[in-house]
Amino acid sequence: MIGIIGKKIGMTSLYDSEGRKQACTVIQGGACVVTQLKTMSVDGYSAIQLSYDDKKEKNTTKPLRGHFSKAATTPKRKLVEFRCEEEGFLQEVVLGQVIRVENVFSEGEFIDVIGTSKGKGFQGVVKRHGFSGVGGRSHGQHNRERAPGSVGASSFPSRVFKGMRMAGRTGGQRVKIANLKVMKVLPEKDLVVLRGSIPGANNSYVILEK
Known part of the structure; x- marks a missing residue:
């Protein structure tokens, strides 16, 4: 067998x-x-x-x-x-x-x-991909500890590339x-x-x- x-x-x-x-x-x-x-x-x-x-x-x-x-x-x-x-x-x-x-x-x-x-369930980038967050609370930042940061460029290519690691459903996979x-x-x-x-x-x- x-x-x-x-x-x-x-x-x-x-x-x-x-x-x-x-x-x-x-x-x-x-x-x-x-x-x-x-x-x-x-x-x-x-x-x-x-x-x-x-x-x-x-x-x-x-x-x-x-x-x-x-x-x-x-x-x-x-x-x-x-x-x-x-x-x-x-x-x-x-x-x-x-x-x-x-x-x-x-x-x-x-x-x-x-x-x-x-x-x-639906999780952020810190739990889902192990991101460390953008930074601390210095210089006026107060809600960026677990943020993903930048996800794309400006006028070119004017879109977010496929496969970008972002928040989403986690687990439940083979x-x-x-x-x-x-x-x-x-x-x-x-x-x-x-x-x-x-x-x-x-x-x-x-x-x-x-």
């Missing part, structure tokens, strides 16, 4: 082999069901679709009910496709198969995690963190502990990739 879907539980700390205390993130993973197999001949590319986290059938549309019934599983909340370029990879899995944490990851390896960062070490795998609880922090709030969905 090349990945799995999980849910961020929270953070804790573990001691590594050298006795150093490491901040870690706990992820509830596993019990992902294979709900679709995409092949080169039919779909134009090879991929495996995994689903995670049970959902009430009454809150599921009829097309999705039929989709999940083909895999002989209950409706799920999160569906994710994992591309697989290896030849013969799809022959190793079957529709309706349950993938767990211990089937994918092992302690000591490095993986990538994709999540949605926390939304922070973020990928690479090379996080797997500190511990707890198969009896379907938990995986990663060194470092990952984007998103607690109980948010994350994607773990090799």
